[in-house]
Amino acid sequence: xxxxxxxxxxxxxxxxxxxxxxxxxxxxxxxxxxxxxxxxxxxxxxxxxxxxxxxxxxxxxxxxxxxxxxxxxxxxxxxxxxxxxxxxxxxxxxxxxxxxxxxxxxxxxxxxxxxxxxxxxxxxxxxxxxxxxxxxxxxxxxxxxxxxxxxxxxxxxxxxxxxxxxxxxxxxxxxxxxxxxxxxxxxxxxxxxxxxxxxxxxxxxxxxxxxxxxxxxxxxxxxxxxxxxxxxxxxxxxxxxxxxxxxxxxxxxxxxxxxxxxxxxxxxxxxxxxxxxxxxxxxxxxxxxxxxxxxxxxxxxxxxxxxxxxxxxxxxxxxxxxxxxxxxxxxxxxxxxxxxxxxxxxxxxxxxxxxxxxxxxxxxxxxxxxxxxxxxxxxxxxxxxxxxxxxxxxxxxxxxxxxxxxxxxxxxxxxxxxxxxxxxxxxxxxxxxxxxxxxxxxxxxxxxxxxxxxxxxxxxxxxxxxxxxxxxxxxxxxxxxxxxxxxxx
Numbered sequence: 290x291x292x293x294x295x296x297x298x299x300x301x302x303x304x305x306x307x308x309x310x311x312x313x314x315x316x317x318x319x320x321x322x323x324x325x326x327x328x329x330x331x332x333x334x335x336x337x338x339x340x341x342x343x344x345x346x347x348x349x350x351x352x353x354x355x356x357x358x359x360x361x362x363x364x365x366x367x368x369x370x371x372x373x374x375x376x377x378x379x380x381x382x383x384x385x386x387x388x389x390x391x392x393x394x395x396x397x398x399x400x401x402x403x404x405x406x407x408x409x410x411x412x413x414x415x416x417x418x419x420x421x422x423x424x425x426x427x428x429x430x431x432x433x434x435x436x437x438x439x440x441x442x443x444x445x446x447x448x449x450x451x452x453x454x455x456x457x458x459x460x461x462x463x464x465x466x467x468x469x470x471x472x473x474x475x476x477x478x479x480x481x482x483x484x485x486x487x488x489x490x491x492x493x494x495x496x497x498x499x500x501x502x503x504x505x506x507x508x509x510x511x512x513x514x515x516x517x518x519x520x521x522x523x524x525x526x527x528x529x530x531x532x533x534x535x536x537x538x539x540x541x542x543x544x545x546x547x548x549x550x551x552x553x554x555x556x557x558x559x560x561x562x563x564x565x566x567x568x569x570x571x572x573x574x575x576x577x578x579x580x581x582x583x584x585x586x587x588x589x590x591x592x593x594x595x596x597x598x599x600x601x602x603x604x605x606x607x608x609x610x611x612x613x614x615x616x617x618x619x620x621x622x623x624x625x626x627x628x629x630x631x632x633x634x635x636x637x638x639x640x641x642x643x644x645x646x647x648x649x650x651x652x653x654x655x656x657x658x659x660x661x662x663x664x665x666x667x668x669x670x671x672x673x674x675x676x677x678x679x680x681x682x683x684x685x686x687x688x689x690x691x692x693x694x695x696x697x698x699x700x701x702x703x704x705x706x707x708x709x710x711x712x713x714x715x716x717x718x719x720x721x722x723x724x725x726x727x728x729x730x731x732x733x734x735x736x737x738x739x740x741x742x743x744x745x746x747x748x749x750x751x752x753x754x755x756x757x758x759x760x761x762x763x764x765x766x767x768x769x770x771x772x773x774x775x776x777x778x
């Protein structure tokens with residue numbers, strides 16, 4: 290028993306939803322597209338889980354955050370998929386894939402064939418057991434990757450009011466969940482393995498400002514240490530967290546945010562894997578021409594970096610999904626995926642955005658004393674390659690993103706810090722003068738020489754023709770004049 294579709298998307302996260310919308314806009318016909326997801330609900334905006342979903346009052350619930358509401362676009366409810374003739378196989382896992390035969394087998398035993406396959410399997414949360422710590426199955430130990438995780442966390446939060454929570458990790462999940470826990474009137478201690486929060490992106494100065502704000506809200510930080518084990522009661526519920534530095538923290542709730550791992554296991558023997566993800570080209574196409582990969586699971590060429598990268602952020606998932614669908618449906622009209630890396634987050638009253646790459650020298654700017662509008666620039670080999678901004682307006686965020694795309698030259702680093710946002714605004718407002726390399730310069734000289742030759746050749750011809758005409762005229766006049774004189778004499 291089996292079915293056939295033209296397009297199949299494996300995975301039902303953010304990327305799948307945005308791909309589905311793009312398919313309909315490109316003219317997919319009823320019955321051509323199938324989405325297979327092991328989640329029981331249609332694709333939704335995952336960032337909502339660590340923000341509005343955990344609020345104590347009027348929490349966000351489905352269907353309000355189905356894709357593609359975050360892009361101020363249509364909300365793709367199950368009814369929307371049905372109306373557009375898209376098959377949604379929910380609560381269904383793909384057990385095996387044969388990319389050569391273009392078929393896959395689902396957990397229901399059904400064989401599904403396709404002409405084009407889009408891998409949008411995303412990533413899974415890393416478990417404590419992978420680091421030698423048991424206890425993930427305890428009722429008050431929570432992760433946050435999907436709707437089931439969010440429901441469990443929301444339930445434990447309700448029973449932990451005025452209690453103690455330990456957050457393991459200081460990345461996106463750690464920072465956003467810690468803020469939500471404080472809002473729910475829970476005492477929070479964050480355990481960080483490094484010197485500061487968001488270590489992969491924040492500079493120490495940026496991190497310090499946010500950490501000071503969290504401390505003012507009652508959050509405690511335990512840095513340079515890790516979780517080693519739990520203490521349990523007779524019901525196998527965690528009562529305390531033991532740390533590597535010897536400290537023990539009381540715990541009514543534990544939130545674990547220690548990273549993710551791309552879901553590539555189905556494809557590792559059939560596709561090229563690079564930097565943890567499925568390697569694709571600038572069309573999001575894998576080493577199998579009929580197979581594409583998008584979102585967290587894809588490793589693709591990033592022009593700004595000049596190398597292959599796998600990016601873990603919802604912005605990349607949305608945009609790579611649209612591009613892959615365009616490349617499939619309209620290959621002759623679709624260029625390379627020229628993506629500007631973008632990361633952002635919100636917690637408490639803060640809201641920040643980052644564009645580009647965080648390498649090279651760092652220059653901070655803005656009001657770090659008041660903590661309202663501040664940021665940083667990253668400069669590599671004399672050019673602006675990255676920018677962070679907290680508290681900006683929509684227009685200011687657009688300005689720093691455009692400035693990064695232009696990669697302007699930076700002369701004086703102190704001047705850059707003093708100018709702050711003004712530097713990006715000046716760069717964007719000025720006409721672009723492309724940098725000329727030595728090779729480009731020699732090409733321009735040759736082109737200029739060719740133009741001169743092309744211009745000069747017609748002039749020489751004109752001069753020659755003119756000379757011949759003049760000479761002929763003189764000769765004719767002399768002949769006529771000579772005949773006239775001879776007749777007269």
